[in-house]
Amino acid sequence: MMTTSPDFAIETHGLRKVFGPQVAVRNLSLTVPRGEIFGFLGPNGAGKSTSIKMLLGLVRPTAGRAQVLGAPVGDVAVRRHIGFLPEDFRFYEWLTATELVGLHGRLCGMTPARLRSRVPEVLDQVGLTPHRRRTLRGFSKGMLQRIGLAQALVHEPDLIFLDEPTSGLDPMGRRMVRDILRAERDRGATVFLNSHLLSEIEVTCDRVAFIKDGEVVATRDLGTGWQDETRVVVHAHGVSADAIAGLAPWASSPRLDGDHLQFTVASDQVLPHVVRHLVAAGADVFGVNRERMSLEEVFVTLMGEDRGL
Amino acid sequence: MKPIWIMAGLTLREAARRKILWTALLAGALLLAVFAVAMRLQVAEFQGRAMSPFVRYQVEAGMLMIGLYTCDLLAVVLTILTSIDTLAGEISSGTIHAIATKPIARWQILLGKFLGFVGMISTYVVVTFYATIGVAYATTGVLPQHPVRGLLLVIFECMVALSLTFMFGTWFSTLTNGVLVLGLQGVAFMGGWLEQVSGFSQSVHIVTLGIVSSLVMPGESLWRRAAYEMQTPLAGSLSFSPFANVSIPSLTALAYAGLYFAVVLTVAVYHFNRRDL
Numbered sequence: 001m002m003t004t005s006p007d008f009a010i011e012t013h014g015l016r017k018v019f020g021p022q023v024a025v026r027n028l029s030l031t032v033p034r035g036e037i038f039g040f041l042g043p044n045g046a047g048k049s050t051s052i053k054m055l056l057g058l059v060r061p062t063a064g065r066a067q068v069l070g071a072p073v074g075d076v077a078v079r080r081h082i083g084f085l086p087e088d089f090r091f092y093e094w095l096t097a098t099e100l101v102g103l104h105g106r107l108c109g110m111t112p113a114r115l116r117s118r119v120p121e122v123l124d125q126v127g128l129t130p131h132r133r134r135t136l137r138g139f140s141k142g143m144l145q146r147i148g149l150a151q152a153l154v155h156e157p158d159l160i161f162l163d164e165p166t167s168g169l170d171p172m173g174r175r176m177v178r179d180i181l182r183a184e185r186d187r188g189a190t191v192f193l194n195s196h197l198l199s200e201i202e203v204t205c206d207r208v209a210f211i212k213d214g215e216v217v218a219t220r221d222l223g224t225g226w227q228d229e230t231r232v233v234v235h236a237h238g239v240s241a242d243a244i245a246g247l248a249p250w251a252s253s254p255r256l257d258g259d260h261l262q263f264t265v266a267s268d269q270v271l272p273h274v275v276r277h278l279v280a281a282g283a284d285v286f287g288v289n290r291e292r293m294s295l296e297e298v299f300v301t302l303m304g305e306d307r308g309l
Numbered sequence: 310m311k312p313i314w315i316m317a318g319l320t321l322r323e324a325a326r327r328k329i330l331w332t333a334l335l336a337g338a339l340l341l342a343v344f345a346v347a348m349r350l351q352v353a354e355f356q357g358r359a360m361s362p363f364v365r366y367q368v369e370a371g372m373l374m375i376g377l378y379t380c381d382l383l384a385v386v387l388t389i390l391t392s393i394d395t396l397a398g399e400i401s402s403g404t405i406h407a408i409a410t411k412p413i414a415r416w417q418i419l420l421g422k423f424l425g426f427v428g429m430i431s432t433y434v435v436v437t438f439y440a441t442i443g444v445a446y447a448t449t450g451v452l453p454q455h456p457v458r459g460l461l462l463v464i465f466e467c468m469v470a471l472s473l474t475f476m477f478g479t480w481f482s483t484l485t486n487g488v489l490v491l492g493l494q495g496v497a498f499m500g501g502w503l504e505q506v507s508g509f510s511q512s513v514h515i516v517t518l519g520i521v522s523s524l525v526m527p528g529e530s531l532w533r534r535a536a537y538e539m540q541t542p543l544a545g546s547l548s549f550s551p552f553a554n555v556s557i558p559s560l561t562a563l564a565y566a567g568l569y570f571a572v573v574l575t576v577a578v579y580h581f582n583r584r585d586l
Contacts, residue, residue: 019585053585053586056410057409057410058406058409058410058585058586059585059586060583060585076412076413076414077412078412079410079411079412079413080412082410084406084407084410086403086406086407087403088403089407090402090403090404091404091407092319092323092404094322094323094326103315103319104407104411106315107312107315107408107411107412107413108411108412109412148407151407
């Protein structure tokens with residue numbers, strides 16, 4: 001039996017999903033603290049959408065365990081506290097914006113009295129008040145994303161899953177989503193954000209997990225230490241293979257290109273150790289250059305070269 | 310309001326917006342007009358002839374059965390065409406994701422949708438049946454023996470077809486679903502005729518084939534029982550057609566149809582509950 005901590009909105013252990021011969025999610029183990037905006041990053045085909053679907057009970061895991069808001073995945077009652085914006089949100093086109101949001105609110109058990117005040121409020125939040133009486137048939141992709149966001153938020157959930165929420169949105173729409181996510185976090189909600197837009201993640205999320213081939217390969221706390229992650233280029237002669245292998249305790253992804261040795265360190269603090277190690281291993285060090293890595297660079301470093309996926 | 314009723318209401322509204330429903334109502338209205346003209350012509354023709362009122366009544370009752378059979382066919386086709394997309398289409402488009410992640414169990418989604426369709430189909434059947442009966446009564450004074458029994462059996466026949474579109478809809482695409490259920494309906498139709506033929510034929514093989522066909526899809530046997538309930542007692546012996554019965558489906562056949570419906574709907578719920586969305 002998995003023990004759950006009240007501090008975590010999501011806990012998974014060894015979650016796995018296999019579709020026939022294809023492994024969609026290999027071994028997903030992660031914890032998402034409550035009250036944070038959590039970014040879920042990975043290349044196409046890494047298993048992000050399948051992971052979200054498992055957490056929402058849409059897809060049945062082949063193996064592993066997971067709890068969402070303290071309940072096992074698939075629990076119907078806990079969904080009252082969960083909101084979800086699917087990728088490419090679509091719904092019955094004949095419903096008006098007000099009807100759609102009201103319908104989803106009713107499905108979440110909201111009373112008609114509460115809906116009367118809440119529906120206009122949430123439509124205003126996503127900027128659809130002028131279109132509240134229009135049917136979805138005439139909605140653009142960006143408007144559909146906005147109404148999708150409204151149905152995910154109408155019941156003021158404790159945990160919100162958003163799958164590519166800014167897809168189809170213009171820059172103003174993206175800013176609106178960012179503001180809404182921050183407001184939701186300030187309200188105490190946890191946001192689980194799946195996005196390709198690393199720049200969006202970088203400015204919005206408190207924490208990110210990188211998923212590759214169906215496994216979490218790294219997590220970063222964007223609020224505090226992640227910016228210490230540094231790429232280092234050392235200009236040196238006579239760097240042996242043994243010297244490179246010996247960098248493992250401090251550095252990752254080392255690569256020697258002529259006289260330039262490139263690697264990544266988690267913190268500047270380890271640089272003196274690295275230089276001492278190289279000198280002791282017989283290398284002549286002429287210079288050390290450091291540069292901060294953007295989230296995109298961290299992503300590329302972790303995921304490796306484009307494999308054409 | 311319980312989620313299952315929210316789904317039923319939503320499905321009813323969704324189904325009512327489909328063009329196919331209004332097309333079917335239009336088709337029903339046109340057929341009713343043709344039926345009314347035919348009945349009047351028949352009445353006019355009878356007036357010119359010396360005919361026993363008894364025989365005349367039987368012929369007019371037979372014509373009423375033709376009208377009701379047409380209503381039955383339209384209702385079954387409408388049931389299949391409107392419902393093949395409801396699960397299959399929403400699964401493939403992803404529309405179901407926004408619903409299935411709400412605090413509503415999958416069985417409630419499925420049964421809510423099912424109830425919505427039953428509401429729509431029942432309304433259609435009641436309207437077309439009573440309009441047909443009304444026209445027949447107004448022109449000839451003829452009435453079916455047990456219209457309510459017949460009506461309920463036809464609605465049940467539609468529910469059997471509906472359970473199949475729901476079950477296959479949890480596995481297959483809209484198109485495959487439609488082909489499968491219409492194919493089964495064809496089997497049922499053939500089974501009905503074979504069982505009729507078996508009333509005359511001495512071939513054991515034909516009897517067996519007819520029974521097997523009706524077991525695979527018992528929809529048509531429900532219509533034949535409905536026809537038996539509605540027709541005049543003598544009509545069955547007058548002719549051999551889908552509107553009158555030589556071989557009357559027994560109460561056991563009705564019980565089998567009930568069991569078939571329950572099993573198919575249970576399988577639909579079970580599979581929808583387990584499948585990935």
